[in-house]
Amino acid sequence: MDLYAQMAVKIIQSQEAIIGPVAIEQAKQVSGLQVDWAHHEVSIQGEARRTINNLITVYQELFGQISVEVSKEAASGLTGQLTADQVPEALK
Amino acid sequence: MKNENIYQKLITGYFGAMLVFWVVLLVTHHKGGNANYWFSFLFGLIPLLGGLVGMLKAGVWGGLKSALGKAVFFVSLGLVLWGLGETIWSYYNFVRHVPAPYPSLADIGFAPSIFFWILGTLFLAKATGAMYALKKSHWAKLFAVVVPLLLLVPSYYIQVKVARGGVLIPQGETALKTVLDIAYPFGDFLALLFAAVVYGLSYRYFGGLYRRAVSYLLAGLAVMYCADSIFSYTTTKGTYYNADWGDMLLALGLFLITFGILAFAAKPQVKLSKGEG
Numbered sequence: 001m002d003l004y005a006q007m008a009v010k011i012i013q014s015q016e017a018i019i020g021p022v023a024i025e026q027a028k029q030v031s032g033l034q035v036d037w038a039h040h041e042v043s044i045q046g047e048a049r050r051t052i053n054n055l056i057t058v059y060q061e062l063f064g065q066i067s068v069e070v071s072k073e074a075a076s077g078l079t080g081q082l083t084a085d086q087v088p089e090a091l092k
Numbered sequence: 093m094k095n096e097n098i099y100q101k102l103i104t105g106y107f108g109a110m111l112v113f114w115v116v117l118l119v120t121h122h123k124g125g126n127a128n129y130w131f132s133f134l135f136g137l138i139p140l141l142g143g144l145v146g147m148l149k150a151g152v153w154g155g156l157k158s159a160l161g162k163a164v165f166f167v168s169l170g171l172v173l174w175g176l177g178e179t180i181w182s183y184y185n186f187v188r189h190v191p192a193p194y195p196s197l198a199d200i201g202f203a204p205s206i207f208f209w210i211l212g213t214l215f216l217a218k219a220t221g222a223m224y225a226l227k228k229s230h231w232a233k234l235f236a237v238v239v240p241l242l243l244l245v246p247s248y249y250i251q252v253k254v255a256r257g258g259v260l261i262p263q264g265e266t267a268l269k270t271v272l273d274i275a276y277p278f279g280d281f282l283a284l285l286f287a288a289v290v291y292g293l294s295y296r297y298f299g300g301l302y303r304r305a306v307s308y309l310l311a312g313l314a315v316m317y318c319a320d321s322i323f324s325y326t327t328t329k330g331t332y333y334n335a336d337w338g339d340m341l342l343a344l345g346l347f348l349i350t351f352g353i354l355a356f357a358a359k360p361q362v363k364l365s366k367g368e369g
Binding site: 016017060062066 | 152153154155157158159160161218219220221224294296297298299301302303359360
């Protein structure tokens with residue numbers, strides 16, 4: 001899995017701990033994101049940064065800013081490996 | 093009612109009917125008898141049925157495997173217990189002809205309900221960002237310390253001085269009544285406290301589709317605090333009767349908690365805005 005896909009896994013996992021299976025159902029609705037949660041695998045087709053932004057947006061629509069903060073925390077170990085312009089806007 | 097689900101719409105309609113029933117009792121000066129007992133029984137169905145739906149639907153959020161699932165389950169369990177307490181209360185009303193059975197078997201339902209509401213609110217705090225705020229901000233920690241101190245004195249005044257005439261445990265009480273006399277005001281105080289702290293700490297972080305639902309739930313806990321204090325006041329003064337204004341406030345508090353929790357009884361419908369996805 002590339003870095004963005006790993007990032008998506010971490011974000012979905014962190015949301016799953018809070019909102020349960022709804023986190024996976026919402027992730028499956030994000031265009032460009034293929035989720036195989038039985039194996040905890042995610043693949044991204046198309047523009048990865050935009051897909052991560054969209055993933056965080058669906059969670060934000062449900063619970064607001066806390067969803068963004070939780071996502072940032074979950075992905076913090078991976079965003080450090082990217083240059084500033086490679087980091088998805090929602091995680092800055 | 094645009095964003096409310098079918099369960100919320102049904103419970104709102106039912107509460108509206110209860111409100112009409114209460115107004116009819118008020119204007120016809122009914123202060124006892126079967127009509128008043130029916131009001132008590134029927135408003136007890138709000139938490140009983142709403143709580144049952146909430147418990148069954150907690151699985152939507154992962155049941156006991158996620159923070160929100162636990163919150164929905166435990167708040168709902170508290171509602172069911174309260175509803176069972178009210179059903180037992182009605183048994184004393186209709187069958188044993190006791191208008192205000194306290195203490196009685198009804199307290200087996202009423203007393204633990206507060207504990208489960210507090211437990212549910214604690215899990216809710218994780219989903220709303222209250223726990224996050226506590227972890228990240230010194231102001232949040234200070235807020236969590238100051239609010240209990242600010243609430244303690246007025247709460248003691250309201251619950252002991254006003255509602256109980258300055259006597260928390262009257263002389264010659266049974267051990268059970270003594271325990272309940274302490275447990276109810278203390279439990280009510282804790283529920284109010286957690287509602288206030290969680291609401292305050294979440295304010296900056298919590299939003300989205302469920303903001304209003306959680307606000308209703310926490311407001312319901314605050315209303316229950318007021319309603320329980322009024323119940324204590326009227327029973328102390330000997331002016332309590334079934335379907336009095338304190339009971340109407342109880343019905344309102346239970347409706348708000350139930351309405352809030354039922355928002356989580358259906359799967360969320362999130363549509364990405366144009367240009368996203």
